[in-house]
Amino acid sequence: MRVAGFVEESIVDGPGVRFVVFAQGCPHQCPGCHNPLTWDLEGGKDATIKEIIRMIKKKRKNIRGITLSGGEPFLQAPEMVLLAQKAREIGLDVVTYTGYTYEELQQLDLPGVQELLDASDILVDGPFLIEQRDISLSFRGSINQRVIDLAGTKATGKLVLIA
Amino acid sequence: MFTQIRKRDDRIVPFNETQITDAIFKAAKAVGGEDRQTAMELTLDVLNLLKQNFQGKVFSVEDVQDAVEKVLIEKGHAKTAKAYILYREKRSRVREARSELMDAVAEILRETSRDNANVGNSPSAKVLQISEVASKNYYLKRAIPEDEAKAHTEGDIYIHDLSWYGKTMTCLQIPLDRLLKEGFSNGHGYIRPPKGIKTAAALAAIILQSNQNDMHGGQSFAYFDRDMAPFVEMEYRRKAKELRETLEKMGLPVDEDKMMAIVKDRTEEEVFQAMEGLTYNLNTMHSRAGAQVPFSSINFGTDTTWGGRMVSKALLLAFEKGLGKGECPIFPNLIFKIKQDINFEPEDPNYDLFQLSLRVACKRLQPNYSFQDASFNAPYRDVEVAYMGCRTRVIANINGEAVSNGRGNLSFTSINLPRLGIRANGDLTSFWQYLDEAINLTIKQLVSRYDVQKRFKVRDFPFLMGQKLYMDSEDLNSTDTVEKAICHGTLSMGFIGLAECLVALTGKHHGQSQEAQSLGLAIVSYIRRRCDEATKKYKLNFTLLATPAEGLSGKFTQYDVERFGVIPGITDKDWYTNSFHIPVEYDITAMDKIALEGPYHKYCNAGHISYIELPSAPDHNLEAFESIIRAMSEADMGYSAVNFPVDVCRECGFNGIIETDTCPKCNTTGRISRVRRITGYLSTLEMFNESKLAEEKNRRIHMRLQ
Numbered sequence: 001m002r003v004a005g006f007v008e009e010s011i012v013d014g015p016g017v018r019f020v021v022f023a024q025g026c027p028h029q030c031p032g033c034h035n036p037l038t039w040d041l042e043g044g045k046d047a048t049i050k051e052i053i054r055m056i057k058k059k060r061k062n063i064r065g066i067t068l069s070g071g072e073p074f075l076q077a078p079e080m081v082l083l084a085q086k087a088r089e090i091g092l093d094v095v096t097y098t099g100y101t102y103e104e105l106q107q108l109d110l111p112g113v114q115e116l117l118d119a120s121d122i123l124v125d126g127p128f129l130i131e132q133r134d135i136s137l138s139f140r141g142s143i144n145q146r147v148i149d150l151a152g153t154k155a156t157g158k159l160v161l162i163a
Numbered sequence: 164m165f166t167q168i169r170k171r172d173d174r175i176v177p178f179n180e181t182q183i184t185d186a187i188f189k190a191a192k193a194v195g196g197e198d199r200q201t202a203m204e205l206t207l208d209v210l211n212l213l214k215q216n217f218q219g220k221v222f223s224v225e226d227v228q229d230a231v232e233k234v235l236i237e238k239g240h241a242k243t244a245k246a247y248i249l250y251r252e253k254r255s256r257v258r259e260a261r262s263e264l265m266d267a268v269a270e271i272l273r274e275t276s277r278d279n280a281n282v283g284n285s286p287s288a289k290v291l292q293i294s295e296v297a298s299k300n301y302y303l304k305r306a307i308p309e310d311e312a313k314a315h316t317e318g319d320i321y322i323h324d325l326s327w328y329g330k331t332m333t334c335l336q337i338p339l340d341r342l343l344k345e346g347f348s349n350g351h352g353y354i355r356p357p358k359g360i361k362t363a364a365a366l367a368a369i370i371l372q373s374n375q376n377d378m379h380g381g382q383s384f385a386y387f388d389r390d391m392a393p394f395v396e397m398e399y400r401r402k403a404k405e406l407r408e409t410l411e412k413m414g415l416p417v418d419e420d421k422m423m424a425i426v427k428d429r430t431e432e433e434v435f436q437a438m439e440g441l442t443y444n445l446n447t448m449h450s451r452a453g454a455q456v457p458f459s460s461i462n463f464g465t466d467t468t469w470g471g472r473m474v475s476k477a478l479l480l481a482f483e484k485g486l487g488k489g490e491c492p493i494f495p496n497l498i499f500k501i502k503q504d505i506n507f508e509p510e511d512p513n514y515d516l517f518q519l520s521l522r523v524a525c526k527r528l529q530p531n532y533s534f535q536d537a538s539f540n541a542p543y544r545d546v547e548v549a550y551m552g553c554r555t556r557v558i559a560n561i562n563g564e565a566v567s568n569g570r571g572n573l574s575f576t577s578i579n580l581p582r583l584g585i586r587a588n589g590d591l592t593s594f595w596q597y598l599d600e601a602i603n604l605t606i607k608q609l610v611s612r613y614d615v616q617k618r619f620k621v622r623d624f625p626f627l628m629g630q631k632l633y634m635d636s637e638d639l640n641s642t643d644t645v646e647k648a649i650c651h652g653t654l655s656m657g658f659i660g661l662a663e664c665l666v667a668l669t670g671k672h673h674g675q676s677q678e679a680q681s682l683g684l685a686i687v688s689y690i691r692r693r694c695d696e697a698t699k700k701y702k703l704n705f706t707l708l709a710t711p712a713e714g715l716s717g718k719f720t721q722y723d724v725e726r727f728g729v730i731p732g733i734t735d736k737d738w739y740t741n742s743f744h745i746p747v748e749y750d751i752t753a754m755d756k757i758a759l760e761g762p763y764h765k766y767c768n769a770g771h772i773s774y775i776e777l778p779s780a781p782d783h784n785l786e787a788f789e790s791i792i793r794a795m796s797e798a799d800m801g802y803s804a805v806n807f808p809v810d811v812c813r814e815c816g817f818n819g820i821i822e823t824d825t826c827p828k829c830n831t832t833g834r835i836s837r838v839r840r841i842t843g844y845l846s847t848l849e850m851f852n853e854s855k856l857a858e859e860k861n862r863r864i865h866m867r868l869q
Contacts, residue, residue, distance in 0.1 A: 008752050009752045009753050009754055011777065011781050011784045011787035011788070012778070012779070012783075012784070015784060015786050015787070016784070016786045016787050016790055017753075017754075017787045017790045017791070018787075059754075061754075062752075062754035062790075062794065064786070064787075064790065135819065135827065137783075138783030138784070139783065
């Protein structure tokens with residue numbers, strides 16, 4: 001997988017203390033993005049799933065879950081799914097960020113999209129829109145972005161929001 | 164013959180040869196001489212010599228003294244000459260000291276020293292600081308044994324609060340319950356026990372201030388919620404009585420349940436206002452030396468009675484609300500006592516207070532957390548261990564009851580650990596030897612100071628001893644010495660810069676290598692062992708302190724850079740790392756730092772603290788905040804805090820991260836106040852001294868991109 005980097009203990013990328021994987025490569029390129037270095041598909045570095053899982057396991061005791069961020073995780077959805085599944089196996093929950101909206105993801109023609117949604121607990125969706133910036137929001141930057149409870153959404157058939 | 168002489172300040176004044184005769188005669192008398200005539204004859208010889216050497220030109224006082232010495236020696240008055248020369252040297256040293264002192268005074272008058280971030284800039288502050296400098300000078304030169312004074316001036320050890328050496332002791336956990344129950348006097352009349360919560364809170368502030376006048380260190384309450392609870396109940400009963408009487412007088416029916424609900428609400432409001440008043444008072448009463456506010460601390464969180472819970476809740480909410488424009492209160496230091504079965508798990512009666520404390524801490528950097536179930540605190544679970552905001556801890560007692568109330572630290576002295584590492588030059592055997600020497604000297608010095616302190620009289624402390632705050636001071640009379648009471652206090656040996664010491668010894672600090680960590684633990688546990696031995700030997704409470712080191716953080720480094728030059732990883736920055744901490748600038752995650760620092764807490768029985776630096780207040784993620792606190796508990800820490808930048812706009816009260824000088828909310832420029840942790844307590848950045856400023860700039864966030 002192509003990654004920009006990792007944060008072993010984050011408190012700003014989802015509830016609790018979390019291990020964050022920052023995917024390299026992003027098509028959205030939102031003005032005012034926090035991590036523009038993650039846009040270039042050729043940037044960042046390579047990391048094997050095995051390596052990343054080992055890093056996560058090392059932090060197992062200290063974290064509530066993992067967060068898949070970036071960049072755009074859904075560009076590498078099949079690999080992300082493997083990380084998410086392994087995390088759940090060892091008792092960690094999964095927060096996934098995306099610059100697509102939930103609705104766009106339903107129509108998206110990329111491999112592994114539905115699998116990654118099934119393997120995640122929370123989805124933080126939508127592009128960062130600088131004109132809707134609000135510094136008081138938790139875990140996201142602009143009001144249009146939503147924190148979605150995926151299990152609840154799947155069960156009820158309607159979008160269930162946490163925030 | 165001569166008419167003029169030049170004084171040391173270059174003034175030309177009339178010359179009087181009788182002064183020469185007087186000086187010679189005085190020296191002669193000192194060695195048994197009796198004959199003024201001889202002195203007069205010798206004076207003539209001196210005058211002749213002066214005429215010869217200066218031939219009419221004006222000479223100075225020094226020139227005359229040189230001539231006197233020469234004449235005395237050449238004329239065979241060796242003993243007199245010696246007495247004269249020694250006296251001249253002594254006068255010269257006194258003059259030097261006086262001029263050093265004057266230089267120091269001049270500098271204070273130019274600007275206020277930043278040694279203590281709590282000190283302001285007022286005329287009172289300046290007068291008090293000048294007296295501090297004069298006191299320090301005096302004690303170093305006249306009161307402290309020479310070897311100890313030398314070790315201090317050369318930077319091998321640091322005798323803290325030197326200006327208070329012959330005057331008082333450090334700090335106290337004040338028995339608030341007794342004072343409020345019995346009333347007290349602070350010099351101008353008896354103050355009756357309060358009958359309501361607002362008065363009780365006002366008196367609590369007065370008590371802190373009154374005792375602060377008798378001591379130079381922290382003033383604290385160990386059981387604030389428990390001790391205020393009776394006054395909440397009094398308030399409730401009084402309000403219930405008033406409301407009932409009013410209803411009866413108006414001939415209205417009394418609905419008990421409704422009435423009780425109203426009374427409870429009103430009581431809660433009253434308690435909140437009382438806590439608000441207390442917070443305001445403790446941030447504005449300038450009564451501590453150097454005209455500072457009292458260094459106040461409040462331990463709370465474990466009383467489960469409804470009155471105590473109301474006090475804890477109100478205190479937290481008042482703190483959250485802040486001062487007049489929503490500013491972050493600096494005092495009192497709030498210490499939330501985490502205790503199993505009381506407030507740490509969801510099913511515990513005060514868990515809601517713990518949750519509230521997390522929310523408040525996100526905004527205010529306080530409360531700090533003490534862990535009553537840490538392995539070294541748990542044995543005292545029933546009486547609970549109280550801390551001071553700065554981290555001081557007093558509990559075990561070789562001379563009596565093992566409680567915090569009515570006791571405190573007497574003095575503390577820190578060892579320059581990095582220097583020992585540098586001197587050892589890679590040789591561990593030498594290091595252990597130097598460490599032993601430093602420990603021996605420090606023990607000796609602490610005992611010297613205690614020998615001075617134990618001779619203080621009760622009447623020297625009108626409030627502290629006069630009102631019988633100290634343990635075992637109840638039966639003392641005003642002319643008794645305080646020894647019977649202060650033998651319950653602690654004598655603390657401290658240290659800073661373990662990290663730099665480890666770099667000197669192994670090339671790495673304890674964040675970087677397991678070997679360094681093992682050695683670090685060995686060093687600290689050894690110093691603790693020596694303290695325990697000293698306790699038994701002297702029957703005094705010797706304890707090991709992870710020194711707060713505010714003024715000290717840069718001093719040792721300064722001395723060492725002068726002596727040893729710039730050594731990478733050791734003296735190449737403006738400060739030494741605090742106590743056993745991982746260097747602030749080192750890239751390490753929060754949890755790893757906690758795991759590495761935790762084991763040191765148990766050795767530092769005089770006080771310890773660990774911090775985590777977060778990039779921003781975790782107010783959207785209380786769960787993460789709680790995980791960090793739990794990790795600290797699991798790492799067997801005794802006292803800890805979480806830091807993050809708190810920038811407040813003084814104009815609109817907006818509280819968050821303000822990276823520029825302009826408020827993002829109200830757009831006002833230049834009104835941003837930046838509150839940061841200094842050594843356990845808070846201050847604003849403009850009050851930090853240079854070393855702490857340099858250290859603050861380098862603080863690494865413990866949650867960064869790898």
